Amino acid sequence: MKNYVNIAIVGLGQIGIYLYNELKLKKKAIEKKTGKRIQIVAISAKNRNKKRKFKIDKKLFFSNPNLIFKSKKIDILFESIGHSDGISKKIVETALKKKIHVITPNKALISKHGDYLAKLAEKNKVNLEFEASVAGGIPILRTIKEGLATNTIKKVYGILNGTTNYILTEMENSNESFDKVLKKAQQHGYAEPINPKLDLNGFDAFAKVRILSALAFNNRISNQKCLMEGIENIDLKDIKIAKQLNLRIKLLGISEIINNRLFETVHPCLVGQDTYIGNVSGVMNAVITEGKPVGESILQGEGAGPGPTSSSLLSDLLSILRGNIKYPFGVASNKRKVAKVFNNDDYSNSLYLRFEVNDKQGVLSTITNRLAKFKISVKRIIQTPDKKRNTATIIIITHKTSEKNARNCLSIFKKSKNILKFPTLIRLYN
Numbered sequence: 001m002k003n004y005v006n007i008a009i010v011g012l013g014q015i016g017i018y019l020y021n022e023l024k025l026k027k028k029a030i031e032k033k034t035g036k037r038i039q040i041v042a043i044s045a046k047n048r049n050k051k052r053k054f055k056i057d058k059k060l061f062f063s064n065p066n067l068i069f070k071s072k073k074i075d076i077l078f079e080s081i082g083h084s085d086g087i088s089k090k091i092v093e094t095a096l097k098k099k100i101h102v103i104t105p106n107k108a109l110i111s112k113h114g115d116y117l118a119k120l121a122e123k124n125k126v127n128l129e130f131e132a133s134v135a136g137g138i139p140i141l142r143t144i145k146e147g148l149a150t151n152t153i154k155k156v157y158g159i160l161n162g163t164t165n166y167i168l169t170e171m172e173n174s175n176e177s178f179d180k181v182l183k184k185a186q187q188h189g190y191a192e193p194i195n196p197k198l199d200l201n202g203f204d205a206f207a208k209v210r211i212l213s214a215l216a217f218n219n220r221i222s223n224q225k226c227l228m229e230g231i232e233n234i235d236l237k238d239i240k241i242a243k244q245l246n247l248r249i250k251l252l253g254i255s256e257i258i259n260n261r262l263f264e265t266v267h268p269c270l271v272g273q274d275t276y277i278g279n280v281s282g283v284m285n286a287v288i289t290e291g292k293p294v295g296e297s298i299l300q301g302e303g304a305g306p307g308p309t310s311s312s313l314l315s316d317l318l319s320i321l322r323g324n325i326k327y328p329f330g331v332a333s334n335k336r337k338v339a340k341v342f343n344n345d346d347y348s349n350s351l352y353l354r355f356e357v358n359d360k361q362g363v364l365s366t367i368t369n370r371l372a373k374f375k376i377s378v379k380r381i382i383q384t385p386d387k388k389r390n391t392a393t394i395i396i397i398t399h400k401t402s403e404k405n406a407r408n409c410l411s412i413f414k415k416s417k418n419i420l421k422f423p424t425l426i427r428l429y430n
């Protein structure tokens with residue numbers, strides 16, 4: 001690569017504008033570390049006159065990012081618009097075809113089109129880097145691709161979404177409902193103000209799981225139907241009960257090889273209060289890898305926000321400036337196979353079941369008989385009556401059972417007259 005490197009930034013939102021400023025501030029430091037002089041020659045966003053956090057050079061501004069390629073010579077392009085398709089895909093595609101290196105924090109794009117774009121990058125002998133797409137500032141992708149390169153990884157899991165971790169932590173600390181704490185998260189800027197759905201329903205974490213799996217297991221990005229649950233239905237009551245049981249609820253993203261098959265999931269889990277993962281709180285993210293021979297490795301840090309995300313984007317930049325064309329997923333695209341997938345129905349866990357019932361004789365035995373019929377053995381039962389309302393809360397912790405068995409067993413309670421609502425089910429981790 002030549003000594004002067006031309007850079008374009010497409011998207012000047014929370015991430016893009018912060019990156020723009022960082023690149024200007026760190027120009028000298030980057031030159032010192034890489035011997036390359038970077039210069040920003042083009043920037044693009046939708047609205048030219050929008051007030052932004054840092055002042056931009058309007059002479060470099062393009063309202064239509066497609067036009068950048070016609071009038072500027074670019075070596076490295078940052079894509080930070082954030083769509084899974086449309087303009088984001090088009091810009092990245094065009095750049096790679098024009099032999100321009102691409103760096104993006106866009107998990108939606110990479111989890112959907114990463115295989116195709118990686119192939120394109122390889123064909124054109126340029127880099128496609130996306131460290132910031134998973135867990136913000138935590139350098140987990142480079143750790144898997146480089147630091148753990150010769151290990152056989154069996155499992156990657158962790159807290160991959162800061163918004164949901166903040167909400168769960170804050171519900172426990174403040175004793176406030178999901179809705180109240182969500183509002184707080186929005187006020188602090190931890191949750192999207194208009195549509196926080198993709199964080200809350202597990203989709204954001206799941207896109208990251210898919211990228212992690214592809215890297216950890218050298219597979220193509222999977223597109224199988226997955227077991228995905230978010231935290232929208234987590235009740236303060238369950239958080240309080242968990243606390244009494246020395247447990248804590250965390251939204252975990254899990255990717256692992258079970259019986260030589262790939263299993264990916266995102267769902268709330270009950271974890272021990274004394275475990276490492278149980279103590280990752282607030283907006284923090286943590287990713288744990290289990291590899292051979294290295295054993296367990298843990299990386300924890302801030303999973304979102306302009307600062308941590310820019311840290312990863314700049315590490316991608318330095319990796320490119322230091323030379324070497326690398327396979328985007330660590331191995332050549334033609335060596336990455338489609339993974340055989342594990343059947344979600346066979347996924348097994350101990351379960352936490354909460355039943356809200358009429359406090360009548362025989363109700364508990366109806367429940368336990370039903371569980372017994374499906375060979376779900378009970379580890380622990382706690383029954384708390386509400387004398388005023390003549391109801392009771394029954395908590396049952398079961399031994400391990402499969403998803404299918406649990407689903408079939410619980411289905412009957414949809415119509416049971418003394419069971420006041422369909423039971424709440426939360427899986428216990430391990």
Ligand SMILES: NC(=O)c1ccc[n+]([C@@H]2O[C@H](COP(=O)([O-])OP(=O)(O)OC[C@H]3O[C@@H](n4cnc5c(N)ncnc54)[C@H](OP(=O)(O)O)[C@@H]3O)[C@@H](O)[C@H]2O)c1
Nearest residue numbers: 011012013014015045046047080081082105106304305309
């Ligand atoms: N925010 C985080 O903490 C975080 C963390 C990790 C990864 N990421 C990823 O980083 C990416 C960017 O996120 P963000 O939070 O910065 O998003 P954002 O604030 O919504 O910014 C999007 C930017 O794209 C611009 N844009 C939209 N359509 C465009 C078009 N047709 N042509 C040119 N520019 C266009 C917008 O222009 P205007 O400003 O003119 O409207 C805006 O500057 C996403 O992929 C996200 O998943 C974000």
